[in-house]
Amino acid sequence: MSSGLLSRVFSVALRVGVLVAKFLLIIALANYFEPEDVGMYGLFVGTVGYFVFAAGFDFYVYSNRELISTAKERWREMLRDQAVFYLVAYIVVMPFLLGLFYFNVLPIAYAGWFIVILVVEHLTQEATRLAVAISRPLLSGVISFVRAGLWVVVLVVWMYFFPEHRTLDILFGFWLVGGLLAFLLSLSVVLSLDKTRSLASINWQWIKLGIKVAFPFFLGTMALHGIFIFDRYAVKFISSLEILGAYVLFLGIANALMSFLSAGVFIFYYPKMIEAYKEKNRNLFFSALRSMGIQVLVFSGVFSLVVMVCIDPLLIKVGKPVYMEYSYILPWLLLAFSLQAFSMLPHYALYAAKNDRPIIVSQFISLPLFLVFVVLLARCGVDGLAVPASLALIFAFMLIWKTYYCLKHRKTWFHAEG
Secondary structure, three states, rough: HHHHHHHHHHHHHHHHHHHHHHHHHHHHHHHHHHHHHHHHHHHHEEEEHHHHHHHHHOHHHHHHHHHOOOOHHHHHHHHHHHHHHHHHHHHHHHHHHHHHHOOOOOOHHHHHHHHHHHHHHHHHHHHHHHHHHOOHHHHHHHHHHHHHHHHHHHHHHOOOOOOOOOOOOHHHHHHHHHHHHHHHHHHHHHOOOOOOOOOOOOOOHHHHHHHHHHHHHHHHHHHHHHHHHHHHHHHHHHHEEEEEEHHHHHHHHHHHHHHHHHHHHHHHHHHHHHHHHHHHOOHHHHHHHEEEEEHHHHHHHHHHHHHHHHHHHHHHHHOOOOHHHHHOHEEEEEEHHHHHHHHHHHHHHHHHOOOOOHHHHHHHHHHHHHHHHHHHHHHHHOOOHHHHHHHHHHHHHHHHHHHEEEEEHHHHHHHHOO
């Protein structure tokens, strides 16, 4: 086996390892923690994830593209300027972070964990993107595995042997250690950069241009990912922290569908579609799209069937009544993520054909429309299903929206062939 092929296989294995670890964590939480703690964990991790996007501002969309097209001797300067931007971003975001605890959105007891984990998560996420941008995908995979996989496995084993350590503080401690180890690994990327050129002064013009380029992407990202933070707060507001624990458990199980599809299907086909569009190869473009669609259909069906068959024995083993009582949430979440998976087919077709506008508009619309659905369904008296049913409706909307624009524009994509 060639070194290149071995590297690719190892990279895929690392991605699968991260996905398995995430799935293992959600099952361990259901077994080892009370539903209220699972609910609080869901709020904490969702809010951290959302503010990682806020602090990052999607600046990498601009900076990584610039990095790739710039001589290596200037990379240190660009990373320095990017770090300056992030420092300013943290100053801007910090009052909002403190407001979360001042207004008791999250318990003040977790404020320290939240801020430190947020910073480490953001920096290591940017490091994985940087490693990919400078053509070191294997290192990116290793950093991701240490950041999101390794510590989970150690934690689950630790909590098995030491039941008294089954607390959120211990979990956050392991998470932080994993993040710090990943950050130390990521420093190897920076230390390996060319140091022959002395650093010039900070390029504020470059930073301003980056903000201008990244801003539309940032708004779309915040709207789309806002769904997966406001859904948890909506469940807590409509119901209780205990019921939120059930929602977080079933959300973690159902969301594994998208995680596996992203790592095992989408990542292999959409680059082919981009290349096919660039070469105006209509047959290859739609062949890749068709193959992607077949795999999404098969995997979604098999995954949903296996989950529905296995969920009752799993919940009986966990032995917490609230999970059994609210297990009707799971089919709706499986439907929602299946619809999201199918919506990615026209999404990648539009993306590959450089028709970004329908994608960005759908992201802008998604969050307010989701909140409208939640309010309407809650007022109709279906509190338990208001949020999962709204997720299904919003992804059905996105599927229809993007499919419409895909069908509308597809005849113009390959007009060169007539």
